[in-house]
Amino acid sequence: xxDRGRQYLILADEDLISLVEAADADAFAxxxxxxxRAAFSLAYRMMGERQASEDLAxxxxxxxxxxxxxxxxxxxxxxxWILSIVHNRGIxxxxxxxxxxxxxxxxxxxxxxxxPSEAFAETWRNxxxxxxxxxxxxxxxxxxxxxxxxYFSGYTHVEISELLGLPLGTxxxxxxxxxxxxxxxxxxxxxxxxx
Amino acid sequence: xxxxxxxxxxxxxxxxxxxxxxxxERRSFEDHLAAHPERQAEIDDLSAVAxxxxxxxxxxxxxxxLRNRVMEMVEAEAEPRHVSRRSVFARIGDYLxxxxxxxxxxxxxxxxxxxxxxxxxxxxxxxxxxxxEAQDQRQNLQAQIEEAQDQRQxxxxxxxxxxxxxxxxxxxxxxxxxxxxxxxxxxKNMPSVPEDRTCQIWVINDDVPKPSxxxxxxxxMTAAPVTNSITKADVIAVTVEPAGGSEKPTSxxxxxxEL
Numbered sequence: 001x002x003d004r005g006r007q008y009l010i011l012a013d014e015d016l017i018s019l020v021e022a023a024d025a026d027a028f029a030x031x032x033x034x035x036x037r038a039a040f041s042l043a044y045r046m047m048g049e050r051q052a053s054e055d056l057a058x059x060x061x062x063x064x065x066x067x068x069x070x071x072x073x074x075x076x077x078x079x080x081w082i083l084s085i086v087h088n089r090g091i092x093x094x095x096x097x098x099x100x101x102x103x104x105x106x107x108x109x110x111x112x113x114x115x116p117s118e119a120f121a122e123t124w125r126n127x128x129x130x131x132x133x134x135x136x137x138x139x140x141x142x143x144x145x146x147x148x149x150x151y152f153s154g155y156t157h158v159e160i161s162e163l164l165g166l167p168l169g170t171x172x173x174x175x176x177x178x179x180x181x182x183x184x185x186x187x188x189x190x191x192x193x194x195x
Numbered sequence: 196x197x198x199x200x201x202x203x204x205x206x207x208x209x210x211x212x213x214x215x216x217x218x219x220e221r222r223s224f225e226d227h228l229a230a231h232p233e234r235q236a237e238i239d240d241l242s243a244v245a246x247x248x249x250x251x252x253x254x255x256x257x258x259x260x261l262r263n264r265v266m267e268m269v270e271a272e273a274e275p276r277h278v279s280r281r282s283v284f285a286r287i288g289d290y291l292x293x294x295x296x297x298x299x300x301x302x303x304x305x306x307x308x309x310x311x312x313x314x315x316x317x318x319x320x321x322x323x324x325x326x327x328e329a330q331d332q333r334q335n336l337q338a339q340i341e342e343a344q345d346q347r348q349x350x351x352x353x354x355x356x357x358x359x360x361x362x363x364x365x366x367x368x369x370x371x372x373x374x375x376x377x378x379x380x381x382x383k384n385m386p387s388v389p390e391d392r393t394c395q396i397w398v399i400n401d402d403v404p405k406p407s408x409x410x411x412x413x414x415x416m417t418a419a420p421v422t423n424s425i426t427k428a429d430v431i432a433v434t435v436e437p438a439g440g441s442e443k444p445t446s447x448x449x450x451x452x453e454l
Contacts (some may be wrong), residue, residue: 009381009418015339022332025273029266033418036257038250045252054261061265065272075239076246083249084242091214132250150215151248157210158217175209183244 013078021068022129028065035079036061039086046090046152057094060086087151094154136186143178199227208238212245254439256393256411290385303364357433357450361386368450370421370431378421380433382450388435395440397448399430407431409440428454 008016019027035110039060041054063085071081136144149155149163157175161168204227210216211224228234357368357380368382380396388394394412396419397404410419425431432451434444 008433011339015336018332019336022336023273025266025270028269032262032265035260040256040257040261041252042249044255050258053255053259056244057257058265060262062268065269075241078248080243080249084246087214087246087249112420129250132247133245136363147213147245147248150210150213151245155215156217157215160215172206172210175213175215178239179209179212179244182247 014073017068017071017078020065031064031082032061033079035082038079039082042083042086043090046087046094046154052093056086060089063089091154097115131186135182138185139178139181143174143181146174147178150175199223203227204231204234208241212238212242246440254409256390256438316419355431355452355454357382357431357452359433359448359450361433361449366450368433370425370452378425380408380410380421380431381416381418382412383416385417388412391438392435393438393440394419394433394449395436395444396421396432397430397432397444398425398428399432400428402429404432404444406440406442409436430454 008019008027011019011027011030014033016027020031036057040053040057043056043060044050047053060082064082065172071078075081076084083105103171139147146160146164149160150157155163157171158168160166161171164171204224207216207220207224207403211221214227216224228238245329354369354371356362356371362368366382366385368380368385370378370380372378385394388411395406396408396410398407398421405423407421407423408419410417419429430451430453432444432448433446434446436445
């Protein structure tokens with residue numbers, strides 16, 4: 001097992017997914033070790049507390065295990081696929097929880113910080129993270145706030161409009177401009193958006 | 196809700212990729228998308244942009260218990276799935292037995308049975324084809340593993356062992372080049388560090404250390420990508436830092452190697 005595990009360390013994610021599809025638990029363990037930190041970090045950002053985040057990450061990784069055959073390389077990397085599973089299931093859970101936090105505290109917590117360095121103080125693991133951080137730093141705070149409320153807190157555009165007391169058209173407009181600005185960030189550097 | 200048209204599709208697409216459409220609108224949007232597959236690429240591109248937000252949260256370390264729980268469930272399911280795959284062989288055996296009977300009976304019975312037998316042979320061939328395909332896939336993957344292992348052995352000269360106080364305590368760590376630009380640090384028997392600390396890799400050039408990856412040592416085996424090139428570096432080192440890592444080393448290296 002140790003030798004096999006060592007061999008798996010040098011396989012690409014796409015190869016590991018093929019092995020997972022064939023019920024190879026060791027290949028799955030390698031994928032888990034590569035991506036669990038990113039998946040858990042996203043889960044924690046969405047759920048806001050450790051137990052619910054672990055439940056979400058567990059749920060998502062079991063879906064990876066059981067649904068490896070649904071991965072499509074042409075739609076993006078394995079890492080992006082795993083994170084999209086975490087995100088989609090996180091939104092489902094946030095919307096289904098009766099206790100979903102709709103308090104002002106929650107809104108304030110997810111609001112952009114007046115001190116960006118505090119928001120992004122952690123060391124980023126790789127250059128992709130650095131690029132994403134820089135791209136998000138270019139967003140005006142009102143655009144970033146709306147993207148975060150939608151993406152991490154699971155609010156619909158109508159709910160965001162009500163929470164912030166903004167016209168729905170303004171919310172949609174800020175979503176559009178925020179995403180465009182992130183795309184333009186990469187375009188201006190002749191870089192492709194990581195997938 | 197109003198009927199989906201191109202204008203409305205474009206009005207809602209940003210909210211869709213952010214997961215911010217109410218259920219009914221989301222279904223309507225996806226129905227429209229299914230009817231207009233030529234727009235899928237545009238949505239995939241926009242989804243990739245929205246998906247970048249997933250990379251932005253502060254890094255959090257999942258507990259080892261989570262890994263244990265997930266792996267317990269996976270390993271429990273892995274065995275039945277192997278059994279299920281073996282059952283394909285059993286099913287073929289069943290079919291082959293029936294086939295023999297059918298062939299024997301064909302000498303005694305009517306042409307209708309022969310027709311049935313032909314049909315059955317087709318099914319057997321289909322199943323045999325599936326098994327062959329599965330075997331081919333497995334052989335291909337095995338070949339890939341062996342090829343990758345061979346490549347790694349060829350690159351042994353690019354494997355560098357790290358030394359230091361942790362190595363003296365029995366830790367075994369090395370950096371290996373696995374592709375042209377991909378370097379990983381593989382370590383085993385590493386001492387554990389408290390939850391509020393983490394191991395940080397540094398690539399040092401002209402006495403300037405660059406943060407090059409974080410990892411939480413695992414008693415068994417740990418692998419972490421080295422996120423900066425070591426091509427022109429002088430030293431690669433590992434220090435123990437506060438959780439989340441540091442901009443500059445705050446402690447002496449526990450492992451290092453001159454390059």
